[in-house]
Amino acid sequence: MKYRELTREEQTTVKRAFDRWGIFEFLSDKNLVVSEGDQKKICLLSPALASLLPKFSPEYAGLVIGDLKKGFTPSMPGADLFARHAKKNQYYISVNDNAEQLVLYGRDVMGDSISLASDTLDENELVIILNRKQEAIGIGRTRFAGKSIFQKGRITITTLADAGLYLRNEG
Secondary structure, eight states: OOEEEOOHHHHHHHHHHHHHTTOHHHHTTSEEEEEOSSSEEEEEEOHHHHTTGGGSOHHHHSEEEEEESSSEEEOHHHHHHHHHHSOOOTTEEEEOHHHHHHHHTTOOEEGGGEEEOOTTOOTTOEEEEEOTTSOEEEEEEESSOGGGGGOTTSEEEEEEEETTHHHHHHO
16 A cells, blocks of 8 residues: 655645644644555654655554544544543543443443533534543544433443454454
């Protein structure tokens, strides 16, 4: 698979997403490349690896932080990076210990399992799911807006990706 630098339009899309996730400043001076083809993957590279770009595939030496389609969607490694270095904002939600275990098995999040979330979230928003220690455990999409996200007995966040996928597929 071939990789190239981001076009101006792709840079704009990615930088807007980084601003949304609160990671813009941290990634502003980092080397990013995008895969060519139908599935555009954004990879983060160290300066040393960026100079060797034509000789290797960044998927094996860099970090795939997300996909670029109509917009930027973080991957689990990207969500983990964002959770470690970002200024937390409304697009991060925290869940309790019970929900953490369920999310790691690919289950959706019930409203009463959410310990911290912004009531300014809209319906169908992409969020990073965090555990009590503020570690990224999943990526989800809201089903409800505002305070409705805390509804008891209802699934309010659909889990799209989770950190437990790697362990489940290993077996």
